[in-house]
Amino acid sequence: MKYFARKFAMLLFTLLVSMTINFFLPRLIPGDPAQALIGRMEGVEPEKLESIRAAFGLDTQDPLIVQYGKYLVNTVRGDFGISLSRFPMPVSSVIAIALPWTIGLMGLCTIFGFVIGSTLGIWAAWRRQHKLASFTVGFFTFIRSFPYFWLGLCLIYVFAFKLRIFPLGGAYSIDEVRGSSNWWLSVLKYGALPAFTITLSSVGEWMLMMRNNMINVLAEDYITLAMAKGLPMRRIKYMYAARNAVLPSVTGFAMQFGFIVGGGLITEMVFAYPGMGYMLYQAVNAKDYPLMQAIFLIIAASVLVANFIADIVIMFLDPRVRDGSK
């Protein structure tokens, strides 16, 4: 219980730190931040100026600490102010449109990446001397050092521009009636390429993790014993080795869920996929500060909550943690 309380306190504190960063960033700009921001934008109507001031809590003469308090209360209530690029839409409504796309795309990709990567990792560790195994490891290591967005650009060039198999960007066909079966098919078609990019870039991570764990487990005495006993290799591979080697990956998987909101940012930007990443891209380019900050906060919050959940999962899985020794 002490463990739980400590982790929960940590969750609250890290959330507070994220919100505090968010609060102080605009105030670090010398002078009136709203005015400074306006200077960078051209032809801004007065009501927008007011909404920027309101968004940053600058429309009052309150002392900083009161502004901070108001900001915290508003944020916790989900009130992120008004979007500048989609004036006068509230930021929360803009995010409500983007979030489902991201969660759908990234949720599936996270699962694909984990399953494919871990399976490959088991195989690569088991057949370590095999040429193909070391080639696969090398290939994914190479892929991992690619900039993700560039991988996306190359895939768009080959599959969308040259071969014209997939669309260049977006998330659904605008010609179909929203919700019809054809529309859902178009969602699959539009999502395929971004999904492939994200999965491809995450498979390597899981594979290397699983492979290293598996190699360490395979060196254990009980594996040698199992082999000496003459147990079927399949059984040793999956029930003895992989089962134990997958444990660290499982906690990693739980944490990875936190990156569902923020993990595909750049891929979404490249594919103009209307999720959180593309929204952030548009916010950055339009200098839509309230939207940008809200997106940061939501990404941070989801990562922090997922970490907390992973900690709790460990508490149930690992008796040492559960019994409170550490």
Next chain:
Amino acid sequence: MIKDFFKTLVANRKSLAGLIILAVLVLMAVFAPLIVPYPPKSDRSEKSVLIEENRGDPETLSVDTPSEDIEKSIYTITTTQKWEKTIEYFPLRAKPSREHPLGTNHAGNDLLSQLIMGSRISIFVGLATGLFVIVVSLTLALLAGYLGGVVDDVINFFTNVFLVIPGLPLMIVIGTYIPMRGILPIIVILALTSWPYPTRLLRSQVLTLKNRDFVVASRVMGERTSFIIFREILPNMISIVMSQFFFVSLSAILSEATLEFIGVGNITVVSWGTILYWAQANGAILRGAWWWFLPPGLLIALTGTAFVLINFGIDEISNPRLRKR
């Protein structure tokens, strides 16, 4: 001690390959101004040719003799040179050709020159961030691990807090607020988000080493703290420090390219990331201009691969189980 470490590194095939690739790239960056065909931001080539040289004979205009000993003469020497200056503007968004092996961009700049010059910023930012972060992390780790108590608690607490706050969105948000002049801001932003992980790793390594028998023995013998830290703890941390250095440098190069690609960052400098930014902004894909967006990414990937290979070698050196049986 560092010498020994590099000897082992060179002996390992993977890390040797990585070191060679990195060396080639660094050489390219260092000598970039000498090997570029054109200045990277130039959109023209200028040539001046002397087409006629017409040195006229000296002509005496007037001779004056005011007294017997003095002669004053006024001469003119006419030197007429006829020069022809040819300014050839580079074509915009040109395909690869003999003059421009990788074509030109929207402003008519030679892309090969940009690519070579761009390596300077990209590699420098990566290595500088790596060095900066490692120095900070190592200092924090030694302080935390060695002083212990409240100092350790505070450092550890803040490390854990900043470890979980997602880096990329934070970088984007900070980068959008602060003005990007030069390359210092981007190094600061990258460092700001990448110190927690190495700090945590190095701290736990310091804690482990601190309680090893040989360190405890030195302490009992009354050795000075500086001796223990610099002679006993640090030498045993070289491989982890180096692997963290390469890891941070790799992610710095990738993050820098990412930030520049989406337009956060100084888009006026020439780097691999900004070439990609301009390629995307000008629809290089829709023009089928693979020579524009492919090479910078490949070079980033090559640099990244060098770092990964070196780290593979370090891993195999410090974890014998990963070596081939």
